[in-house]
Amino acid sequence: MKESREQLENLLRCFYDEDxxxxxxxxxxxxxxxxxxxxxxxxPEVLVHIKQSLRQRAIALSRKRQFYRHILTAAxxxxxxxxxxxxxxxxxxxxVALQKKIVQDFFADDAVLSISSSLDDISEQIYxxxxxxxxxxxxxxxxxxIEEMVLIAQADxxxx
Amino acid sequence: xxxxxxxxxxLDECKRGNPDALGRLVELxxxxxxxxxYRLTGNREVSEELLSELYMRLLEKIRSFEGGSFEKWxxxxxxxxxxDRLRKQYRQKRLLEEKTRIAEIESEPERExxxxxxxxxxxxxxxxxxxxxxxxxxxxxxxxxxKELSEMRSEPIGxxxxxxxxxxxxxxxxxxxxxxxxxxxx
Numbered sequence: 001m002k003e004s005r006e007q008l009e010n011l012l013r014c015f016y017d018e019d020x021x022x023x024x025x026x027x028x029x030x031x032x033x034x035x036x037x038x039x040x041x042x043x044p045e046v047l048v049h050i051k052q053s054l055r056q057r058a059i060a061l062s063r064k065r066q067f068y069r070h071i072l073t074a075a076x077x078x079x080x081x082x083x084x085x086x087x088x089x090x091x092x093x094x095x096v097a098l099q100k101k102i103v104q105d106f107f108a109d110d111a112v113l114s115i116s117s118s119l120d121d122i123s124e125q126i127y128x129x130x131x132x133x134x135x136x137x138x139x140x141x142x143x144x145x146i147e148e149m150v151l152i153a154q155a156d157x158x159x160x
Numbered sequence: 161x162x163x164x165x166x167x168x169x170x171l172d173e174c175k176r177g178n179p180d181a182l183g184r185l186v187e188l189x190x191x192x193x194x195x196x197x198y199r200l201t202g203n204r205e206v207s208e209e210l211l212s213e214l215y216m217r218l219l220e221k222i223r224s225f226e227g228g229s230f231e232k233w234x235x236x237x238x239x240x241x242x243x244d245r246l247r248k249q250y251r252q253k254r255l256l257e258e259k260t261r262i263a264e265i266e267s268e269p270e271r272e273x274x275x276x277x278x279x280x281x282x283x284x285x286x287x288x289x290x291x292x293x294x295x296x297x298x299x300x301x302x303x304x305x306x307k308e309l310s311e312m313r314s315e316p317i318g319x320x321x322x323x324x325x326x327x328x329x330x331x332x333x334x335x336x337x338x339x340x341x342x343x344x345x346x
Contacts, residue, residue: 003305011306012325015318024325031328034281034335035199035300042194046208050215051186055179057219062177 005029167230174222186215189231193238196301200242200294202282210245214238235302236312239294246290284334292327299324 003011005025012021170188173181193214197207217237225233285293295313298304304312310320 001305002299002303011317011321015321024329027332028325028328031296031332031335032300034332035296038281039191039195040198040204040207041191042208042211046211047186047190050190050212051179051183053212054182054186054215054219057216058177058179058182061219 171222171225171230174219175225182215182219185218189234190215192301192303193234196235196238196297197242199282199285199297199301200290201245202286206245210238210241214241217241229308231302232304232308232312235298235304239298239312242294280335281331284331287334288327288330292323295320295324296327296331 008028009021009025012024015021016024167188170181170184174185190211194207194211197210197214198204201207201210214234214237218234221237285297288296295309298312299306299309306317306321306324309324310317313320
C-alpha cells in the first residue's frame with residue numbers, strides 16, 4: 001500500500017531537507033496523477049478468453065492431480081503388500097529351509113547317533129583286536145627263538 | 161481494506177481449482193496488471209499475451225502462495241514475466257516498434273488530445289531506463305510503498321526512492337514540454 005502524502009514527506013525528509021522533501025513529494029504526486037489520468041484497459045474479449053483458458057487449464061490440472069493421486073495410491077498399496085509378504089517370509093520358514101531342517105533332524109536323531117557310535121566301537125575293536133594279536137604272535141616268536149638260542153648255548157657250554 | 165478476508169477466501173477457492181474463483185481473480189486484477197504490462201511494453205497485443213501468461217502461471221503457482229500480501233506476490237510474478245520476456249526477445253523488438261510507432265504518430269496529426277497525452281506518457285516511460293520505468297509503473301499499478309518496492313528489488317529504500325523521484329521528475333518535465341506535433345498542426 002502506497003504511503004500517504006504525509007508519510008511520503010516524512011520519508012523524503014530522511015534524504016532531503018524540508019523544502020526539497022515537500023517539493024519532491026509534489027513532483028511525485030503530479031507525475032503519478034498523469035499516469036492516473038490515462039490507464040489503459042484490456043479488451044473485454046481478451047478477459048473472456050483468459051477466463052476460458054483458466055477454466056480449461058484448471059480442469060486439466062485437476063485431472064492431472066487426480067491421476068497422480070491414483071498412481072500414489074497404487075504405489076502405496078504395492079508397498080504395503082510387499083511389506084506384508086516380507087513379514088510373512090520372516091515369520092514362516094521357506095519350504096527349502098524347512099526340508100533341510102527335517103533332513104538334518106532325521107540324521108541328528110539319537111537312534112542314528114547310537115548306531116553310528118556302535119559301529120565306531122565295533123570298528124575300533126576289530127582294529128585294536130587284530131593289532132594286539134599281531135603284536136602277540138611276533139613277541140612269542142621272538143621269545144621262542146631266544147629261548148631256543150639260550151638252550152643251545154647251555155648245551156654247548158656243558159659239552160665243553 | 162475490507163477486501164482482505166474476501167481475497168483470502170477467494171484464494172482458498174482458487175487453490176481448490178474453482179474456475180469461478182479464478183474468473184473473479186481475473187476481474188479484480190486484470191486491469192492493473194494489464195496497465196503494468198502496457199506501460200512497460202507500449203504494445204497492446206504483447207501486454208494481453210503477458211496478462212494471459214500471468215494468469216496461467218498464477219494458476220500453476222497458487223498452491224505455493226502461503227499468505228502475506230497477494231498483490232506483492234502477484235506483481236512479483238508479473239515482474240519476473242516481464243523481465244523474462246525482455247531478456248529473451250523483447251528489447252530489440254520494442255525499440256524497433258517504438259520507432260515505427262513514433263513515425264506513425266508524426267504522420268497522424270488528427271489524433272485525439274487524450275490519445276496524444278497517453279502516447280507522450282508512453283514515450284516518456286520508454287525514454288527512462290527500464291529499471292526506473294518498471295519501479296514507477298510498479299508503484300502506480302501495484303500500489304506499493306517504497307519499502308515494499310525496495311524489498312522487491314533487494315536494495316536500500318533510499319536508492320529506490322531516489323530512482324523513482326528522478327524518474328517521475330523527468331517524466332513530468334517531458335510531459336510539460338509543449339507538444340511539438342500539436343504546434344505543427346495549429
